[in-house]
Amino acid sequence: MDEKIALFTIFGGTGDLAKRKLYPSLFRLYQKGLLKEHFAVIGTARREWTDDYYREIVQDTIKDLNGTQEEITAFASHFYYQAHNVNDSENYDTLKALSDELNNRYQLEGNHIYYLAMAPQFFGTIVRHLKSQNILTEEGFDRLIIEKPFGADYNSANELNEEIRAVFPEKDIFRIDHYLGKEMIQNISAIRFANNIFESQWNNRYIDNVQITFSECLGVEDRGGYYDHSGALKDMVQNHILQVVALLAMEPPVAFSEAEIRSEKVKALKAIRLYSEEEALQNFVRGQYGAGKIEDNQYIDYRAEPHVHENSQIETFVAGKFLIDNFRWSGVPFYIRTGKRMTEKGTRINIVFKQVPVNVFRRDCDENIEKTDLPPNVLTIYIQPTEGFSLTLNGKEIGQGFTTSPAKLDFRHSAETTANSPEAYEKLLLDGLNGDGTNFSHWDEVAQSWRIIDIIRQAWDKTPVAFPNYAAGTMGPEAAFDLLAQDGFHWEWQPDTWYRERGKLD
CATH class of the missing domain: 3.30.360.10 (Dihydrodipicolinate Reductase; domain 2)
Structure with missing residues (x-):
């Protein structure tokens, strides 16, 4: 698969979601060669961090992912930090300057993904400023990834949607549902x-x-x-x-x-x-x-x-x-x-x-045998913590007569397969890079x-x-x-x- 080229701007870059899910997922994409030299990440939040401190945090989040120190250091060098107040227009001007600089440095072709890992009440404010401060590009793509909850009821969700779609077309809005x-x-x-x-x-x-x-x-x-x-x-x-x-x-x-x-x-x-x-x-x-x-x-x-x-x-x-x-x-x-x-x-x-x-195995003539239906056939799809599926069928018990009992045809992915399979956020970030909204809402x-x-x-x-x-x-x-x-x-x-x-x- 070809290398993906983009600038990620993560609003809420110091938060728990970014540290637990986003940075490890980006690193896995880097390890697989889907992100190489032509990517950069800007983390924003209110805290006054330096680039060096931010990179230390990023490295700490991926230290258990079996990467070499050289690999981890090289990955983290693509990360930059900006202290940011989402309500302050001047902060977006600074963000635009940094975005333009990184776009040229890493030859990102104007491709931008904005990830709103923040409380939903800030979504409308952020997207309005992305437009008013001319951060959105016409050179490549601009895609918005947003976390739930998307509104608190239909009316608030509709209002929020209208705010966002005033800036981003539906095809560029990726409402993430990690399931x-x-x-x-x-x-x-x-x-x-x-x-x-x-x-x-x-x-x-x-x-x-x-x-x-x-x-x-x-x-x-x-x-x-x-x-x-x-x-x-x-x-x-x-x-x-x-x-x-x-x-x-x-x-x-x-x-x-x-x-x-x-x-x-x-x-x-x-x-x-x-x-x-x-x-x-x-x-x-x-x-x-x-x-x-x-x-x-x-x-x-x-x-x-x-x-x-x-x-x-x-x-x-x-x-x-x-x-x-x-x-x-x-x-x-x-x-x-x-x-x-x-x-x-x-x-x-x-x-x-x-x-x-018709249950032909029911012995209605024998008053001592309870007249019960056969257990139903059940298809079970296991999603977590184990992954796989099973099908329960009825078979004959070994021995005299035709007593039936349930038998289960069972398949589970091995622990090794599950451990090596892409994590949900890794898949969804790659879908976002590809512009594929199939697994989004x-x-x-x-x-x-x-x-x-x-x-x-x-x-x-x-x-x-x-x-x-x-x-x-x-x-x-x-x-x-x-x-x-x-x-x-x-x-x-x-x-x-x-x-x-x-x-x-x-």
């Missing part, structure tokens, strides 16, 4: 469209229900201030989970291209039923973790976390049911759940297939996601609930299990059962 860079998220399309055994049955004739779980065992940690204004609904469902729903539900694209994939994802999102507020309360469950213990680990309740209001009504858990009103998915519930302080960290998708029309997707989420949020805000309602270390409140039980289903993944059976969880 879309994960290997197994991208593998959803391969599993569907490259295997007739699945695509031919990927519809309501054969699929009973779909279950999506984004489980975190950590609490809010040091993000209590942010989380107490956001909550799990906005933090996870509006973006990550609805993106996964769209990938699972979309029609096959005419071609595997950015425009065609986006078109099908938007159609899928628009087919999700918009509930009334009453329906939202019936189909969505919220929870907030209380104190709990799993094995030897004792956890405090959410309201006791730093920077969280003592009577907070913000949810740390969401479970719900989406219905998709089209010919392919009519009648198939898409169940989702996500939460903090759950039993295990794990992101997985369970596709639960319908029973065979288009405004039409963001807008429809907010329309769906706003109804649920508004319904919840009008109906206070008694929190906390699930203990830390469990898989959420009882109502989340009742949600499926009332439809005759159950959550396929219940890791808390293992802990309870061994006395490790109350």
Whole structure:
């Protein structure tokens, strides 16, 4: 693959995201030769740092990535720092002068990527100044990469979008959702469209229900201030989970291209039923973790976390049911759940297939044998921490008779393969360099996601609930299990059962 040529300007260059994700990802691209001599990075923030100190910080963030000292030093020499106040026009003049200097020094052909690793309230201010101070170039490309959250509801997201699109066309706006860079998220399309055994049955004739779980065992940690204004609904469902729903539900694209994939994802999102507020309360469950213990680990309740209001009504858990009103998915519930302080960290998708029309192995004539259905066939896509997929089938047990039992066909990527695979941010930065928005969120997707989420949020805000309602270390409140039980289903993944059976969880 050819060398990529660009100047990266990172607003928020001293922040945690830049140090944990952006600098290591850029270094991996450098190690692979995708970035060589013709690139430079400007880090900006309010702190008064020197270039030398900034380079020391950058080197510290990549010291564990198996690079030689010579390689690390050479990479860091491409980094420059500018103390910057995003509200001060003169600071942008200084930034333009440095950008022009580096463009000439490294022969960058006027290619610019602006990465806004800052709070969203600064996005509009920054892009306006990029235009007013003539930093944008007509020589190469100008691309904007922005982090979530993109607005707090549809109205604020739309206002922010109008501010940004007054400066950048949609094709140059890359709204990052790091889950879309994960290997197994991208593998959803391969599993569907490259295997007739699945695509031919990927519809309501054969699929009973779909279950999506984004489980975190950590609490809010040091993000209590942010989380107490956001909550799990906005933090996870509006973006990550609805993106996964769209990938699972979309029609096959005419071609595997950015425009065609986006078109099908938007159609899928628009087919999700918009509930009334009453329906939202019936189909969505919220929870907030209380104190709990799993094995030897004792956890405090959410309201006791730093920077969280003592009577907070913000949810740390969401479970719900989406219905998709089209010919392919009519009648198939898409169940989702996500939460903090759950039993295990794990992101997985369970596709639960319908029973065979007639179970010939049921022995109705024998009154001593329970007349039960066969366990369903389940396709599981493991996204993290393990990556791979499995398919549960029914087979005959060894021995006399025709007793059946489930058997699992299981594939997991090896630890070595996973360790050597590109990290999500590395993939997405390379996509940004290539101008490929396939794995980013288009405004039409963001807008429809907010329309769906706003109804649920508004319904919840009008109906206070008694929190906390699930203990830390469990898989959420009882109502989340009742949600499926009332439809005759159950959550396929219940890791808390293992802990309870061994006395490790109350």
